[in-house]
Amino acid sequence: MISKNRISQIRKLHVKKFRDESQLFIVEGYKSVEMLCSSDFEVEEVFATEAALHDNNWLQRHSPTLITAEEMSRISTMQTPPELLAIAQQRTKLPDIPAEERVLALDHISDPGNLGTIIRTADWFGIQHIVCSPDCVEIYNPKTIQATMGSFAHVYMHKRPLATFLREESARRRILGTFLNGEDIRTLDFRPSDIVVIGNESNGISDEVAQTVTQRITISAAVQDRPTAESLNAAIATALVMYQWLGF
Amino acid sequence: MISKNRISQIRKLHVKKFRDESQLFIVEGYKSVEMLCSSDFEVEEVFATEAALHDNNWLQRHSPTLITAEEMSRISTMQTPPELLAIAQQRTKLPDIPAEERVLALDHISDPGNLGTIIRTADWFGIQHIVCSPDCVEIYNPKTIQATMGSFAHVYMHKRPLATFLREESARRRILGTFLNGEDIRTLDFRPSDIVVIGNESNGISDEVAQTVTQRITISAAVQDRPTAESLNAAIATALVMYQWLGF
Numbered sequence: 130m131i132s133k134n135r136i137s138q139i140r141k142l143h144v145k146k147f148r149d150e151s152q153l154f155i156v157e158g159y160k161s162v163e164m165l166c167s168s169d170f171e172v173e174e175v176f177a178t179e180a181a182l183h184d185n186n187w188l189q190r191h192s193p194t195l196i197t198a199e200e201m202s203r204i205s206t207m208q209t210p211p212e213l214l215a216i217a218q219q220r221t222k223l224p225d226i227p228a229e230e231r232v233l234a235l236d237h238i239s240d241p242g243n244l245g246t247i248i249r250t251a252d253w254f255g256i257q258h259i260v261c262s263p264d265c266v267e268i269y270n271p272k273t274i275q276a277t278m279g280s281f282a283h284v285y286m287h288k289r290p291l292a293t294f295l296r297e298e299s300a301r302r303r304i305l306g307t308f309l310n311g312e313d314i315r316t317l318d319f320r321p322s323d324i325v326v327i328g329n330e331s332n333g334i335s336d337e338v339a340q341t342v343t344q345r346i347t348i349s350a351a352v353q354d355r356p357t358a359e360s361l362n363a364a365i366a367t368a369l370v371m372y373q374w375l376g377f
Numbered sequence: 378m379i380s381k382n383r384i385s386q387i388r389k390l391h392v393k394k395f396r397d398e399s400q401l402f403i404v405e406g407y408k409s410v411e412m413l414c415s416s417d418f419e420v421e422e423v424f425a426t427e428a429a430l431h432d433n434n435w436l437q438r439h440s441p442t443l444i445t446a447e448e449m450s451r452i453s454t455m456q457t458p459p460e461l462l463a464i465a466q467q468r469t470k471l472p473d474i475p476a477e478e479r480v481l482a483l484d485h486i487s488d489p490g491n492l493g494t495i496i497r498t499a500d501w502f503g504i505q506h507i508v509c510s511p512d513c514v515e516i517y518n519p520k521t522i523q524a525t526m527g528s529f530a531h532v533y534m535h536k537r538p539l540a541t542f543l544r545e546e547s548a549r550r551r552i553l554g555t556f557l558n559g560e561d562i563r564t565l566d567f568r569p570s571d572i573v574v575i576g577n578e579s580n581g582i583s584d585e586v587a588q589t590v591t592q593r594i595t596i597s598a599a600v601q602d603r604p605t606a607e608s609l610n611a612a613i614a615t616a617l618v619m620y621q622w623l624g625f
Contacts, residue, residue, distance in 0.1 A: 249613075250606070252605050255600035255605060278607070279606070350502070358498070359408070359527075362494050362524075368613045
């Protein structure tokens, strides 16, 4: 059972302004809610339809609020409403960014699906720290959270003025930036202390951030003798760099 | 100028049923329309706003119909309408699938964005033939076309009963299937004559198709000592396999 008032509170969380004000966000679907509940996030409330209660004993520990499918469809952001939805507090404290660990830096990634997929892939490859420029799409955007498939709970997302942060870091580690021209990632000697910068979907790495890059890198296309794709999707490019980076 | 009747004809093409009936589809945005116009697709009509005409001399060859931004917003499928939109005929004839070329097979890929990203990445890596199971999302879905960023014009998309096709092919080439367990792609000796099968986003490769697979392959996660992502996005997994496949 859920009150009209509570429904309208939750629906407000569909909008960034109210997520910012309340410091809350929405997590939807089995996998994501399960990973949320086993993480260090503060979970405020879990909503479940009757179907969700059947095979999920772990849910009982979180005293889910039972609601109807119709009520779920009113609080969900998804076209096909989930059977589980949780409200959680945004992270306010983050651990320091380690100096000797792989770090990914995102310069103005604007598509929520791309950001979520990048977080999921980073998690797969064991990268725990991602630094986002202030103009990146919001981490707690429901589409981002959904695309992470729960990996938002494993990866620390730092928001920093990117050029300033990278300039400081460049004193003690390499800053690798993805460009259309640069050293082929297949031949580069990646290091665990590197930071890799990924640019915006349409415009690539901004001029200000480009000035902090100490090594330009690129992903080569396989053929040159006929027209092919002019670029890769940002999440795909990130994945290929991480695959190579983690592969030694 | 565009008539009300023409607007309603084009709006019908937002729906699969009418795309199937008319064998037409919509292409939107500079890059995609440009790549369409330089391909072997039959272009029926190109619509342009005044802004589009300025820096695009190549457009004149296609006698674009000038329409207002408001009219564009009515025929576009996008939230932010483009300055260029084209109507083209679906491919009816496709070349044979070559026996000695890399072929990608998709088993029930259901997300249009994933399919489009897979096509774009395949094009980047020079793969020209993709075989889709009949239950894959439609190639001419506007979201698929958009996500290809024009690469739909370079890659041949074959629709086939997948298990039957692969069973026949397995007599003369290897069928590699992506599973959670299998030989690590980093150590596998890929061949140019291989076919790689990618499964559905949630359920992986179907049982019927799995029976035709002659070699199971997998992408290893980088860490085992703490919880990480349980799987990769389907387009990311496909990209990593192609990267390794093309890398020798």
